[in-house]
Amino acid sequence: xxxxxxxxxxxxxxxxxxxxxxxxxxxxxxxxxxxxxxxxxxxxxxxxxxxxxxxxxxxxxxxxxxxxxxxxxxxxxxxxxxxxxxxxxxxxxxxxxxxxxxxxxxxxxxxxxxxxxxxxxxxxxxxxxxxxxxxxxxxxxxxxxxxxxxxxxxxxxxxxxxxxxxxxxxxxxxxxxxxxxxxxxxxxxxxxxxxxxxxxxxxxxxxxxxxxxxxxxxxxxxxxxxxxxxxxxxxxxxxxxxxxxxxxxxxxxx
Amino acid sequence: xxxxxxxxxxxxxxxxxxxxxxxxxxxxxxxxxxxxxxxxxxxxxxxxxxxxxxxxxxxxxxxxxxxxxxxxxxxxxxxxxxxxxxxxxxxxxxxxxxxxxxxxxxxxxxxxxx
Numbered sequence: 001x002x003x004x005x006x007x008x009x010x011x012x013x014x015x016x017x018x019x020x021x022x023x024x025x026x027x028x029x030x031x032x033x034x035x036x037x038x039x040x041x042x043x044x045x046x047x048x049x050x051x052x053x054x055x056x057x058x059x060x061x062x063x064x065x066x067x068x069x070x071x072x073x074x075x076x077x078x079x080x081x082x083x084x085x086x087x088x089x090x091x092x093x094x095x096x097x098x099x100x101x102x103x104x105x106x107x108x109x110x111x112x113x114x115x116x117x118x119x120x121x122x123x124x125x126x127x128x129x130x131x132x133x134x135x136x137x138x139x140x141x142x143x144x145x146x147x148x149x150x151x152x153x154x155x156x157x158x159x160x161x162x163x164x165x166x167x168x169x170x171x172x173x174x175x176x177x178x179x180x181x182x183x184x185x186x187x188x189x190x191x192x193x194x195x196x197x198x199x200x201x202x203x204x205x206x207x208x209x210x211x212x213x214x215x216x217x218x219x220x221x222x223x224x225x226x227x228x229x230x231x232x233x234x235x236x237x238x239x240x241x242x243x244x245x246x247x248x249x250x251x252x253x254x
Numbered sequence: 255x256x257x258x259x260x261x262x263x264x265x266x267x268x269x270x271x272x273x274x275x276x277x278x279x280x281x282x283x284x285x286x287x288x289x290x291x292x293x294x295x296x297x298x299x300x301x302x303x304x305x306x307x308x309x310x311x312x313x314x315x316x317x318x319x320x321x322x323x324x325x326x327x328x329x330x331x332x333x334x335x336x337x338x339x340x341x342x343x344x345x346x347x348x349x350x351x352x353x354x355x356x357x358x359x360x361x362x363x364x365x366x367x368x
Contacts, residue, residue: 006275007275014268017271018268021267031259032303032306033305039325054310054311055324059327060332068332071336078342082346085343085347086350211312211313234338
């Protein structure tokens with residue numbers, strides 16, 4: 001099939017798709033007229049039932065907690081998948097991370113980049129922890145916090161060298177952290193079953209002040225484990241990708 | 255303008271699809287897939303919007319203030335996570351394809367297969 005034929009075929013298909021999509025979308029209640037019932041019901045009961053002022057987190061880690069376990073394992077599987085796809089193939093070997101053409105005229109990382117990255121690494125890590133541990137109060141949570149935490153490690157790479165990044169986040173340790181994060185979430189749920197409660201039932205008890213970090217039962221604990229898992233998964237994925245460009249070489253190309 | 259956000263959804267979906275069909279580079283194609291998926295964020299958040307309502311956070315507003323639907327917002331969060339996972343996996347496939355065939359042009363990759 002030629003390029004032109006492909007494009008015409010796409011246009012024909014797209015015209016039909018647009019007709020159907022718009023037909024469906026225009027049948028929805030207009031923008032701003034959300035009719036419910038799920039949103040309003042949850043908004044009515046969430047704060048009283050979970051003590052979480054962040055209702056989105058309450059939905060994610062309590063009402064829809066079982067879904068979120070699956071979601072977390074999607075990320076876990078993806079990280080495992082990336083490691084598998086990017087494994088060392090035959091004809092490939094790992095070379096040392098030493099510049100083999102030291103006489104090349106490569107501009108060094110500018111000190112402005114190094115300084116900025118170093119200055120930000122610490123605060124970014126604190127921000128990540130803060131986000132991961134405040135799911136129940138405000139628009140944050142394990143997923144957002146985990147990504148910010150992983151960014152702190154990537155800043156270390158930006159400020160220094162790949163080897164420093166590797167020393168800060170050794171693969172073995174990162175994998176353990178990822179497993180603890182993923183398993184911890186599942187274990188919080190199983191612990192409820194062990195107390196003959198339904199899976200993921202909140203058994204920690206609610207504190208007195210809605211929105212306080214310690215007062216929404218298992219939401220904070222789950223969010224913490226999700227933060228660990230997400231941060232470790234992203235560090236692993238980024239590490240694998242960097243390794244591909246920096247360390248892996250075809251044997252016959254050298 | 256109660257339908258405008260939904261027209262935006264259809265537009266983002268189509269632009270992404272067009273990019274995927276005409277793409278000449280796998281990484282570009284993956285980014286177009288992300289654009290296609292972004293239309294679902296706009297759709298989810300658009301469906302749950304309530305005119306004049308606040309975000310579903312009662313940290314600094316009184317309880318029972320009318321708020322937008324938190325369920326679709328939670329779904330959008332799930333959507334983002336899945337997108338990140340899928341993107342990482344697809345990019346690693348692109349790395350291996352480039353190693354194996356020395357090109358990232360989908361047309362050339364299709365020819366090599368035969």
